[in-house]
Amino acid sequence: xxxxxxxxxAPWWEATRRGSLLLQRCGACRRAQHYPRALCAxxxxxxxxxxxxxxxxxxxxxxxxxxxxxxxxQAPYVVARVRLAEGPVLLTNLVGAAPDDWRCDEPVxxxxxxxxxxxxxxxxxxE
Amino acid sequence: MAVSxxxxxxxxxxxxxxxxxxxxxxLQAQAVTRALADAGLCLADVDGLATAGASRFSAxxxxxxxxxxxxxxxxxxxxxxxxxxxxxRAAQAIGAGQCSTVLISxxxxxxxxxxxxxxxxxxxxxxxxxxxxPYGPLFPLSHYAMAAQRYLHxxxxxxxxxxEIAVAAREWALRNPAAFxxxxxxxxxxxxxAAPMVSSPLTAADCCLVTDGGGAIVLxxxxxxxxxxxxxxxxxxxxxxxxxxxxxxxxxxxRPGSIGSGRRAFAMAGLGPGDVxxxxxxxxxxxxVLMTLEGLGFCGPGEAAGFVGGGRIRPGGAFPLNxxxxxxxxxxxxxxxxxxxxxxxxQLRGECGDRQVPGAEVALAHGTGGVFSxxxxxxxxxxx
Ligand SMILES: [Zn+2]
Numbered sequence: 001x002x003x004x005x006x007x008x009x010a011p012w013w014e015a016t017r018r019g020s021l022l023l024q025r026c027g028a029c030r031r032a033q034h035y036p037r038a039l040c041a042x043x044x045x046x047x048x049x050x051x052x053x054x055x056x057x058x059x060x061x062x063x064x065x066x067x068x069x070x071x072x073x074q075a076p077y078v079v080a081r082v083r084l085a086e087g088p089v090l091l092t093n094l095v096g097a098a099p100d101d102w103r104c105d106e107p108v109x110x111x112x113x114x115x116x117x118x119x120x121x122x123x124x125x126x127e
Numbered sequence: 128m129a130v131s132x133x134x135x136x137x138x139x140x141x142x143x144x145x146x147x148x149x150x151x152x153x154l155q156a157q158a159v160t161r162a163l164a165d166a167g168l169c170l171a172d173v174d175g176l177a178t179a180g181a182s183r184f185s186a187x188x189x190x191x192x193x194x195x196x197x198x199x200x201x202x203x204x205x206x207x208x209x210x211x212x213x214x215x216r217a218a219q220a221i222g223a224g225q226c227s228t229v230l231i232s233x234x235x236x237x238x239x240x241x242x243x244x245x246x247x248x249x250x251x252x253x254x255x256x257x258x259x260x261p262y263g264p265l266f267p268l269s270h271y272a273m274a275a276q277r278y279l280h281x282x283x284x285x286x287x288x289x290x291e292i293a294v295a296a297r298e299w300a301l302r303n304p305a306a307f308x309x310x311x312x313x314x315x316x317x318x319x320x321a322a323p324m325v326s327s328p329l330t331a332a333d334c335c336l337v338t339d340g341g342g343a344i345v346l347x348x349x350x351x352x353x354x355x356x357x358x359x360x361x362x363x364x365x366x367x368x369x370x371x372x373x374x375x376x377x378x379x380x381x382r383p384g385s386i387g388s389g390r391r392a393f394a395m396a397g398l399g400p401g402d403v404x405x406x407x408x409x410x411x412x413x414x415x416v417l418m419t420l421e422g423l424g425f426c427g428p429g430e431a432a433g434f435v436g437g438g439r440i441r442p443g444g445a446f447p448l449n450x451x452x453x454x455x456x457x458x459x460x461x462x463x464x465x466x467x468x469x470x471x472x473x474q475l476r477g478e479c480g481d482r483q484v485p486g487a488e489v490a491l492a493h494g495t496g497g498v499f500s501x502x503x504x505x506x507x508x509x510x511x
Pocket of ligand 1 (some may be wrong): 006026027028029030031040041042044045
């Protein structure tokens with residue numbers, strides 16, 4: 001299945017082709033946000049610019065999915081909330097370690113998984 | 128002394144439950160006719176209708192099927208909490224004179240139709256379709272699983288504490304002939320822990336049932352209710368909170384919207400958590416209950432794991448919870464919120480037989496929808 005995109009999120013998805021994880025930075029309140037929106041969800045300003053995440057964060061929480069209706073990833077796999085150093089929380093996968101070898105609050109860093117059309121998904125591995 | 132909205136529940140009923148082989152509208156018709164008979168009213172008395180899940184135009188669909196043309200409808204779609212929200216909206220509509228007699232109904236054939244998927248419903252235009260679905264979360268299960276993981280980590284709780292919710296629900300279900308697991312025998316903590324892991328730390332036994340089922344309740348003014356046959360069950364207060372659509376949005380997984388919905392409902396009723404005699408709390412998953420008990424103020428953050436122990440929430444315990452057996456062992460028709468209200472009404476009327484909470488005068492029903500997305504609390508009481 002092709003992951004959909006729209007006029008607001010297209011630049012974010014294009015940046016994944018070159019291994020860049022973009023966030024939106026609000027010119028009014030300086031907050032960073034993810035996913036991309038047409039306004040800042042913290043203050044309502046439409047003064048938003050793209051900024052690149054340093055790709056560092058911590059595992060807020062995670063779950064090992066043992067039974068899945070999806071063709072991929074192949075179960076068991078790890079779904080997680082990762083809190084980036086810049087502030088926003090992403091839903092993602094944790095990779096590069098056994099599924100039962102993860103803990104909340106452990107540091108992680110960005111890596112990428114291709115989705116088949118040149119775009120990539122930001123996922124995270126152990127720091 | 129409780130404040131009242133001057134609106135009362137005068138009828139409550141279930142449809143057939145479990146694996147029925149019946150259609151959504153058939154189940155609704157069963158529940159509606161039974162609830163109206165319970166109230167001593169008929170369809171011609173109904174001028175308000177709130178329902179969801181029947182189709183895209185749910186209120187129109189159900190109204191047509193029942194042969195009524197309501198002056199007021201609501202189909203707010205908020206998953207499991209929608210029916211608690213309808214009580215609030217119905218009380219307001221009756222108070223404003225827009226209608227006098229409201230039917231709230233629901234029916235689901237999800238077990239017979241095999242329509243439930245671990246993936247949830249696909250909506251490709253949403254941000255979650257771009258930024259969450261590609262990672263393969265089970266919907267809504269994986270969100271509750273991440274909340275549970277965080278809960279265990281932060282509070283030093285164990286999976287045994289989650290399991291107690293399922294074990295206690297089964298104990299109640301063994302006393303409710305309408306429960307899906309009525310004849311199943313007791314459930315042990317070890318059995319919950321040993322059940323197949325689905326989305327860690329939650330096993331299949333931490334997850335609600337998938338059943339058919341439906342229900343209906345009838346509301347009217349308290350003044351009119353006092354002339355009807357059943358003892359009125361008074362709407363004392365309500366509150367709601369809508370917090371997020373996706374799994375990444377909440378900043379803190381351990382601060383659920385039930386904090387706001389409960390505070391508002393108790394404030395309206397002039398009551399506090401200590402005044403509640405029986406609680407019906409949406410148990411989509413075991414963690415849902417622990418976090419909702421904390422959110423509603425029955426105990427402090429991190430304390431629910433200990434609070435539910437020692438038999439407190441089981442039959443005969445000091446805090447009767449999910450007395451019909453809950454979504455975990457009684458019935459879970461996709462959106463369970465209406466059946467929470469049905470049980471709360473029956474407890475206040477003293478109709479619950481082996482599972483009756485003696486002398487219950489104040490009941491709480493709390494619905495949770497989506498991924499801890501929507502929260503609605505209703506306080507009901509006997510007429511004094
Ligand atoms: Zn801003």
